[in-house]
Amino acid sequence: MENSKLSIYYKILGISEGAPASEIRSHYLELCKKYHPDKLQNESAEKQKEAEEHFRLINEAYEILSSINKAGFDYKSKPDTSDMEARDIGRAYFIKGIHFYKEGDINNALDAFVNAYRKDNSKPEYIRYVIKCLLTKERRLHEAKEYCLKLLKIEFYNAENFYLMGLIYKNANLIEAASEYFHKAKRMGFNNNLVDIQLNEIEPKSFKKKIKKIFKKST
CATH class of the missing domain: 1.10.287.110 (DnaJ domain)
Structure with missing residues (x-):
């Protein structure tokens, strides 16, 4: 610089x-x-x-x-300070992306978040927002999954990342995998209300009752 x-x-x-x-x-x-x-x-x-x-x-x-x-x-x-300049540009893109995201302009938000990630791929929040944008695009769920795998590698301890992977699988209609990730997020302490909403959609109450009966019989 x-x-x-x-x-x-x-x-x-x-x-x-x-x-x-x-x-x-x-x-x-x-x-x-x-x-x-x-x-x-x-x-x-x-x-x-x-x-x-x-x-x-x-x-x-x-x-x-x-x-x-x-x-x-x-x-x-x-x-x-070229590295610092790149991080700074990445931050600027991220702030711009947040503005678009709040306005509901997903396409421009996605472009900004992707640019932020390209400038600084060490920030988990940049990747998370890329995923959130891609989740609104049915034909790009494979990209969302790839980004989420990258996210889990650098921030495995964050429960929200498992929740996002659950959403990806749910949107792809891969219910068993989605359920597994939602339960993982819940065990790690992610927002129970959000997780329960998703689980109630993919695990009907009648199914849950059957599971409970099975567990009762086994005990």
């Missing part, structure tokens, strides 16, 4: 170049309080949009400068 761009980040936070970590964080928190979108809900749509963009830039500046500071880089030595 060029020093000219780093200079812009320092200006965004209103601090001098090479400022210590304490000063970077202090100014960042002050600006967050001032420009947080939630504080401008009564303003015009245009002002809210400006605030959101300013807030994004504040977070971008803080992420880059704090990363450089933690790594012990000398600002004047032209550090190689």
Whole structure:
């Protein structure tokens, strides 16, 4: 990343170049309080949009400068921050994707989340949202499964990931596999209400009663 761009980040936070970590964080928190979108809900749509963009830039500046500071880089030595720049771009794509997702624009949300993942494939939340978008597309369930397998490799302990795999199998009408993943998610502590809704759809009550009778007879 060029020093000219780093200079812009320092200006965004209103601090001098090479400022210590304490000063970077202090100014960042002050600006967050001032420009947080939630504080401008009564303003015009245009002002809210400006605030959101300013807030994004504040977070971008803080992420880059704090990363450089933690790594012990000398600002004047032209550090190689290409990896940090990629992560930052990935984050920007992700924020953009969330905006589209909340608006119901799944196609643009999916494009943004995929780009976020390509820039930084270490973030599980990027993959999760790719999967959530692909779940709305019946013909792309195979892609959703591939992404979910990647997700489980890097975040095996997260119950939501098993729930998502259950949804994929359910949408593909592979009920036994779906049931297995939903029960796994439930055992791991995922939202019981959500899991139960899915299980009630694929495991009729009459079937559950039969299972209970079998277990009673066996005991």
